Amino acid sequence: MKRNYLAGAVLLLFATAASSADQGANAAAVPGTAKARNACLDEVAKITGMARNTLSVIEVLTSEAGIGVNIQVPGAQAPWSCLADANGKVQGASYTGSEGKL
Numbered sequence: 001m002k003r004n005y006l007a008g009a010v011l012l013l014f015a016t017a018a019s020s021a022d023q024g025a026n027a028a029a030v031p032g033t034a035k036a037r038n039a040c041l042d043e044v045a046k047i048t049g050m051a052r053n054t055l056s057v058i059e060v061l062t063s064e065a066g067i068g069v070n071i072q073v074p075g076a077q078a079p080w081s082c083l084a085d086a087n088g089k090v091q092g093a094s095y096t097g098s099e100g101k102l
Contacts, residue, residue: 032086033060036067040082043090044071048080066091 037060045052050073058070058079069082078097084090 030060030062030067032088033062033067035088036060036084036086037069039084039088039090040069040071040093043082043084043093044073044080047093048073048076050074070096 037057041052041055041057044050044055054074056072058072059068060070061068066083066085069084070079071082072079076095076097078095080093081096082090082093
């Protein structure tokens with residue numbers, strides 16, 4: 001149940017923050033995105049057992065609820081979704097695809 005709640009919260013964050021997409025050179029312009037990005041990379045690396053340097057950040061989205069980071073993991077059919085705050089505290093990370101592909 002917690003996983004479904006987190007996935008729903010992250011999807012809601014991404015849907016409401018679509019206009020705040022924060023990619024590439026603009027990432028440094030929004031306070032806290034670097035900390036959130038790094039914390040999410042660490043969290044997804046820990047969960048998946050993959051080396052952090054093999055992961056790729058696809059997108060960083062900001063909103064009042066937090067900072068959402070989409071991360072591509074090598075071999076995964078879909079990205080991972082992570083939600084963190086501007087201080088780098090991860091609220092959760094989950095795979096967005098079918099768990100049958102994990």
